[in-house]
Amino acid sequence: MSNINQSRRRLFSRKKSSAIRPPWSNTDIEFTDICTRCDKCIQVCETQIIIRGDGGFPEISFADDECTFCKKCAQVCPEPIFIDTEQAPWELKAVVQESCLAYEGVWCQSCKDACDERAISFKLAIGQAPKPEINTDLCTGCGACAAPCPTNAIKLQSPNQ
Template identity: 70%
Template sequence: MSNRINQSRRNLFSRRKSQVIRPPWSSTDVEFTDICTRCDKCIDACETKILSRGDGGFPEVSFSQDECTFCGACAKVCPEPLFTDTEETPWQIKASIDQSCLANSGIWCQTCKDACDPRAISFTASIGQAPKPVIDTEMCNGCGACVAPCPNQSIKLS
């Protein structure tokens, strides 16, 4: 019984770690938490305020209120060697839409498409049904602009 509980705890923490989104251009999670001093300079510099203190005081991204504009302020103010060149791709995260999307219930909603500047979200029309969203993962830059406006919280980035 005790072994099963310990295994469950390990799974819980490993799942949590994999769900955390660090600031754009940041090193891998292990390097990030090894080097980050939790000074909050990146959090203070974030122009859209999507960075906040997460578990252990390390900065995490939350798209619940706004998007990442890829301004690079977080990388510029960091005194540690945590960030890669801001001329490179900021991260590999992409948006995905789950089954709770209102279109799957026959409700016409395209707020995610309207919010998407790179136009990575389109809708496929079907006769007698609400148009269904489709994400072009090649065009999606992971900015998160589609997350906050979704009325059903159906969009996740990972």
């Protein structure tokens, strides 16, 4: 009997989504409770990084481009999902994963070349490929560094993840 109760609890419990929501999304609300999936933010996104994600809810994908922080997604949304766009858009910061070519001895700086904020630098070491370092104070979380990475080694995440 307890297995049935546990199955029911799992059926009705929601797992916390790891999806990246559009910039300026209010983190104090349950996004999926308020978003009507109208797709207006998806249609207006100038870089096409807002996609239909799990359950049809908008998510950010840095696979092909970056966020320009144009604010159009927040302006077009008819629901009270977004905070004041004069505040920081989100807490996302770039993080380099172990699959980075530099950790394999390959000289690659595609992420640095794409970063307009100059938040990514490479530390030189004798006899090794330079290793990436991210200055989180300069990183805006725009995702410009993610798309050009040949091994998808750049992830954007909140500092508390």
